[in-house]
Amino acid sequence: MSEKLSRASNHLTFLRTLERWKPAEIVFWVALVAVQFVFPTSLVFASQILITGLFALSLDMLLGYAGIVTLGHAAFFGIGAYTAGLLAAHGWQDPLLGLVVAGAAAGIAGYLSSFLLSRGGDLTRLMITLGIGLLLFEVANSAASITGGVDGLQGVAVGKLLGLFAFDLYGKTAYAYVLVVSFLLFAFVRSMMHSPYGLALRSMRENQVRALAVGIPINAVLTNIYTLAAVIAGIAGALLTQTTQFVGIDVLSFQRSADLLVMLIIGGTATLYGGFVGAAAFMMVQDRLSNLNPQYWQFFLGVLLIVMTLYLRGGLLGGLGRLAALCKRRRDKERS
């Protein structure tokens, strides 16, 4: 009897362990809080990494969890960035209002464009998302009277956060603001990916034919997750605008979409943290390499990419996971 009971609860323990916040996760977020005090001179760069990580998280929802490939995710980042910028430039300077409106604008764009993706396979989706990205870039480029075109949107003045904290030159307010917003959105996404909805999403990634055959309305789910990912990308874009008080047209560039994909793959897909880790690794390596060799730094980036893809399956987090498993096995062996 007792054997049967313990066996019967095994399966629940298994699921609970997957869902529980792990010590490494708590360390991760505490470390990010510590950055605020340990590296007071690097906070501007640190907030940009965090924003890019949040943006990569939104891509992970699509690529890692739902299995939707896209080469145009910067479209939503850009829409969010311009929305927040235009609002601030026209007198609505409250940062939180900017975030909400930017998220909504990107979400509407995501909702509408999701219908173009419901048909067709990966290749079709790559082309359509690429097309939407290029199209938006040129719209922003040609509407120079509104967006500032290639010169970027000037005159973005952001008000005090909650009416109390002004954005300073060192990025102290900015970093804290970005960290809190990122953590809240992360916690939301994390719980959603462990919920029945997240399970359905993963099943869709694994096998669309079967997902349909167990009763999942795959087109509706696709629209849903695409819209949500767009909202988060839009908020990330708005954060960049508000913390840099400027919108460059490169927020909509193809390069941004492509870099994002690279970061997420370096970090590890479907891990939730892969985006943050990948963004940090990519941007720090980029920073170092471009200092070492300003002209040809992308050469080394290329080498790094090839080596990592060939020898580090599952990205940095995949590699770390295997290392942890190896250590654990060795420990277990010593104990027995």
Add this chain to the structure above:
Amino acid sequence: MNPILQTRDLWKAFGGLIVTKNVNLSLARGARHALIGPNGAGKTTLINQLTGVLRPSSGQVFLDGEDITRIPPNARVHRGLSRTFQINTLFPRLTPLEAVTNSILVRERKGLNIIKRRVFGVSRRVNHVDEAYHLLEQLNLAKDCLVETHTLAYGKQRLLEMALALAAKPKVLLLDEPAAGVPEGESDELFAVLNSLPKEISILLIEHDMNLVFNFADRITVLVNGEELVTGTPTEIAEDPRVREVYLGKGH
């Protein structure tokens, strides 16, 4: 009593190629009905029209008396029509426990509010996870239910095919060659499971292996070139000269 699943003058053509020709199939409640026919007879095309993956050119499909011809596949599952696949169509990187729980949670989605569906973890749905575990136990998959599906032995994956379909609590179960690829002698486990299914589940079985069909079915339909050749009891089918001709060629 009216049949649980029925087609009326079902017709499907791809250009000039007719793959389903005036099929009037009728599945009685509680039936163990087999659909047989030589390769290319249009068996799988017929299944795809029953499940809604393919739209018929003309004709209708009725489930429990209701016309479901224009209803999408996922909605048919909610009305009680589930299927398995001839080629394993599983979720390779989900564990069987997650995969079956997923089927159950999809079935029960109306009973879950948005917080339970979107925010709370799957492990909080204790009853549904337990149900998944017990179903896996019945199919001898309990021991393997916490490892990723792609690591399971082929025979176990065939059983999981059935588990995913059964988790939806179907009224009608369409089995597309459940024993396909399972070596002779190892299909016993599978058919023991099939024979133990309750009578409330009506089954339409597509199968190549004549022994399995004659042991399992109480009614058989023979499909040839997209057309229904004959329907009858296993004895009638075994003695029908036209069926012999199709399967063995003339001269036998």
